[in-house]
Amino acid sequence: MRDLFSKLFNSGSANTTIEPYPYQIKVAELLLQSRNLVLTAPTGAGKTWAALFPFLYARKQKRDFADRVIYCLPLRTLASSLYESAKETLKQQGITPTLQMGNQPNDPLFQGDVIFTTIDQLLSAYIGLPFGTSKAAANIPAGALIGAYVIIDEFHLLSYTEALPTFLDMMKRLHPYTRFLLMTATSPEPVVSALVTHLDGMSVELQSAELNKLSTRKRSLYWRDKRMSGQDIADRHQGGRTLVIVNEVKRAQSLYSKLADILENQGRSIEVRVLHSRMFPKHREEVESWVTQAFSRNSEKEAILIATQVVEAGLDISATLLLTDLCPANALLQRVGRCARFADQEGTVEVYSLREGGVEHFLPYVSKQSKKEENDDYQIMLRTERALKELEPGAIITQELEKQLIETVHGEIDRKRITLVIHDLFLREDQVTRALIRGDAEMGELVRAIDNVSIIIHHSPEEVDLHQEPERVSMGRRGLYFFLSSLEWAKEEWENNQLIFVPQFPDAQDISARVTWKPIQSPKEVLAHMTVLLSPKLAKYHPVVGLQLQKEPLNCAEAGGRVSEFLENGQGAAFQRFSYKRETYLEHVREIRRLNQKESRRYLQATNALSRRFRMTPDQMEEIADLVTAVHDVGKLGVGVQRKMRRWQTEYKQKEELELLAHTDFDATNPEEVVAYRIGKYRPPHHAVEGAVALQEWCGKTFDRKVAVPILLAIMRHHNAYSKESDTIVFCKGAREHVLKSLQGLPYEPFLKPQTIQHRMDELVSWLRNSDVLAMYWYLSRRLRLADRISQQLKNQKNEGKEETDDWLS
Structure with a gap:
């Protein structure tokens, strides 16, 4: 088993191979014994291949294990990045990898051997609302769960009110038919123990000797009691690779524009990119490709990347300087994992306050509508802020410090949350059962309250054929809803709307089936759809900056920007129409x-x-x-x-x-x-x-x-x-x-x-x-x-x- 692992992950040197950690072999052995597992390992410890290796080994040895792998990540960019980094190795082993996401529905029916997707996609398929295909086809991707090996990476990012209870229900309901591996770098011990009990599984952690191998990297942590600005980024970047992570897309776009102006005025020629979820796949892939090269293990390139949470987990990149907005401690440690990621590297982490002029900018972690003092997410932000302020400037981030930070910030709150989830799980079981029987699942209740919608940008809906797989931009459904609500259109303007459309799917038994587009007459209508078509008059798109929504509709000259293009000879499997012969x-x-x-x-x-x-x-x-x-x-x-x-x-x-x-x-x-x-x-x-x-x-x-x-x-x-x-x-x-x-x-x-x-x-x-x-x-x-x-x-x-x-x- 060790020999095969080493062969799979040859480092590139003719005489050197990467030896597996003992925990990676242990994970494979236990999974091959039909055990479900919860794996806790720090960032950069090789969890991805620890998870995939049992499937590859079983295929190689012709052993019973699983028909397919469904590898789920919390964010689309992470799924895309992991797919890109793993696909060649998988193909060399005769394995067919696929990528399935809302804005890249390349495998909506889960037909690959290893399907990289998001947790949202998995849970939506489970409750009967699959992405990338019509509701009429819901029993096809759901059937892929039977006989599958399901991997949930960074499960701590599952919402305690929506996604986690639904996933626990899935594990209980499909336990005899599906294998599960849950992985995390930052979940408190009480949560891990509760999940192990629920799974009737086992917990795997790295031993001290394995942790010591990872501890040769050195990262210094500083708290900055101010809100980050474009000038801060320009001042702090002194060569090397600077990674900037902020909490909102609009802020990333704004900082990018301001930084570009500052650097130009200073006469500094530095390559700067921006990465977030509101980009067409083609442009996002170009940025991701650039990032993986510019921020690779041995890179000596000078570069700056301004990104959102899309780089928090799963990206195998390493920065010399990380500048980040304040965020929950578990998310912060994920971000830290992108700085001095590899052995013997050194890096600096600076965390910036979200307070400005007496205002707390805690979105998206704390909604504006919540009663702050009673809100656990608000308390987590305050506890993280307090814990960081108490650290000595330049504190070295050790495994002990990470554990202490997680327990201090999340321990008590997450212990209370997981206890409540387990206690009320019978209620979620009833909700899911009703959804499966009636076909009336609510995404917001069972998967994620702020779930994503795919946006197509085009001036002529009648020209948009979903068979041709038009480019799509992803954004939060409620974010789009609030934007549309802010348009302040009169009733007559909504009734005559020709700028915002949703798809109408025909009866699946109609062989002449064609998706048509209907203008919406209320912002609420977008809450019930996975795909929305926007006119370029409302959705301005730039290949570098991405999607920017316009409250005031642009005139024809201003709206002449890029629209969704169609894949050449695109024939999406999800919407495929067939011609027939007798x-x-x-x-x-x-x-x-x-x-x-x-x-x-x-x-x-x-x-x-x-x-x-x-x-x-x-x-x-x-x-x-x-x-x-x-x-x-x-x-x-x-x-x-x-x-x-x-x-x-x-x-x-x-x-x-x-x-x-x-x-x-x-x-x-x-x-x-x-x-x-x-x-x-x-x-x-x-x-x-x-x-x-x-x-x-x-x-x-x-x-x-x-x-x-x-x-x-x-x-x-x-x-x-x-x-x-x-x-x-x-x-x-x-x-x-x-x-x-x-x-x-x-x-x-x-x-x-x-x-x-x-x-x-x-x-x-x-x-x-x-x-x-x-x-x-x-x-x-x-x-x-x-x-x-x-x-x-x-x-x-x-x-x-x-x-x-x-x-x-x-």
């Missing part, structure tokens, strides 16, 4: 079965975990997944569906048709066909819930209820994760024969029961409160829906003259 029912079902069986290797650990839980063999579990794919479309054998499809083929396409079909010829790129298809004369009725209702009696008589229910749920929700209402259905002549032929090789002979009344499947859906039913439903839904999507991708490739490939992610 396909008979039997051809379609056999192809889906083939692809599902071919993809079974991607679900080995999920299959094993479910088979153990349901007391089956893995082969029996595979058989059930095969059955679901074989009968998922029985609703298409209804007279209403077949009549409309045959009418389309014979009348509109002018082609003779005698077979029972699964798909007709349809060109999604032809506007005339899209319009014609939407006419009721040709558009088939829904079929998914109808098929499940028709199979319900047979399924109930054939399987235990905990197996029958997820089978039926997967069938009824293979187009929309929240479908539950069915219409009447009468089956075509020959329907039963088609079903039996489609089941070739399976030991089942289902019967279809016509339905003369409409149904609401509330009782069936209510079974989702059972964790085992939920897990199997997500597993079956994911396998079925991805096989269906792959089928259409392959057919589109074939129609375009492309060869079939095993790489579904390309």
Whole structure:
């Protein structure tokens, strides 16, 4: 195991390899023994590869471990940076890494081997509000949790009121099916102990010998009793690499502009960059690439970076001078970890006050609306400030000082918080259960009150097609809401608004589906959407400074700045529309079965975990997944569906048709066909819930209820994760024969029961409160829906003259 670890992380020298710390090997051994862990290690101790190595080792040794890794970080920039730093090593090991974030939805369905994402993305997928895809597809990314290895980096940044209780509920609900590793550098011991107990896991800490290896770096700490200015930055920077971290985007943008003017007036030529979340991915990646080189371990470059919290954790960079706003002690130590990060380096840390003219600028850590004296976050800011003032100027930051600071500032408050969270966890369980059953999850209640929204900047909404993956800027949802509320528009201006739009997603069963844009008529509407389109008259964008919102709409000349561009040949998997070629029912079902069986290797650990839980063999579990794919479309054998499809083929396409079909010829790129298809004369009725209702009696008589229910749920929700209402259905002549032929090789002979009344499947859906039913439903839904999507991708490739490939992610 040690040899493989060393090979993976060769330092670049022909004769030198990086030897793993003992704790890294211990983490791997315990995880491979199916233990869930909480790891406490200081910044710069190699937690990232300690977390990833067990998965790589298990793949190399062909050992049971996990189908995929979902590596979650608190901030988007950290996820992006970690992805960039790790992807080449992972690819060399035959592992497919992907990056999934709200403004970079490259893997919204979690199809990679190692998915780097944010904690928000993970929890949103869990509660049924996935980013980067429509709500109708919510059961696909959720299914990725079954059989996964979930890593939460810097878990101390999870909110005690929203994210942490939801994550604890996830761990409890998915404990038999999912492995967890929680990592932190700055969580108090009582919090770690509580989480270990809840996980039924173990705690791992570095031994003193390991800590001593890290203690050769030297960092001096100074308190500055004033608010940082551009002049302070110019004065304090005397060569080397200066990292400036402030608490708000607007402040970073302002300091950058002021510093640039000061340096120009002084005739000093220093490369200065700004980094924050409100930048297009292309520009942010350019800055991150520059940062990782300019602030690398052995860099001798002179540079200044002004950033926000996006650099607090996960970035493998090292500054000689850190100038930072006051922030909570645990966040401060994360920032300190970016200064003199590596062994034998020396650096200086200066922490600046947030008081100015008798005003406390504690945003975003303390909201303006909170009653300060009663607010824990306010008390944390005061305690951090007091503790820093009490230190001797130039105090050396040691492991002992870090522990003392964390315990002094956070110990009592976090102990109280985690106790309350554990005590009230049954309430969160009820909230999540209701959300899963009703499909009415509230992001603000269950994930993060100040969650992010993706902003597209464009002057013509009708030109913005989400299939082409337009560039997006990320910002806090409530920040956008407060900005829009401050516009002071009259009622008539909102009613005639043509500057702010939100997407309207169509019915997932509509193959002519296209996202359209609707102007909002109230600022509150943005609180319910993940994506917002803003006119350049309101959103001024500069490649260096990023997004700047304008309270007074700009005129045409001023608004001539950059707008969102589209990825070349962009086809986002989350919003992909397919053209179709005629396909008979039997051809379609056999192809889906083939692809599902071919993809079974991607679900080995999920299959094993479910088979153990349901007391089956893995082969029996595979058989059930095969059955679901074989009968998922029985609703298409209804007279209403077949009549409309045959009418389309014979009348509109002018082609003779005698077979029972699964798909007709349809060109999604032809506007005339899209319009014609939407006419009721040709558009088939829904079929998914109808098929499940028709199979319900047979399924109930054939399987235990905990197996029958997820089978039926997967069938009824293979187009929309929240479908539950069915219409009447009468089956075509020959329907039963088609079903039996489609089941070739399976030991089942289902019967279809016509339905003369409409149904609401509330009782069936209510079974989702059972964790085992939920897990199997997500597993079956994911396998079925991805096989269906792959089928259409392959057919589109074939129609375009492309060869079939095993790489579904390309």
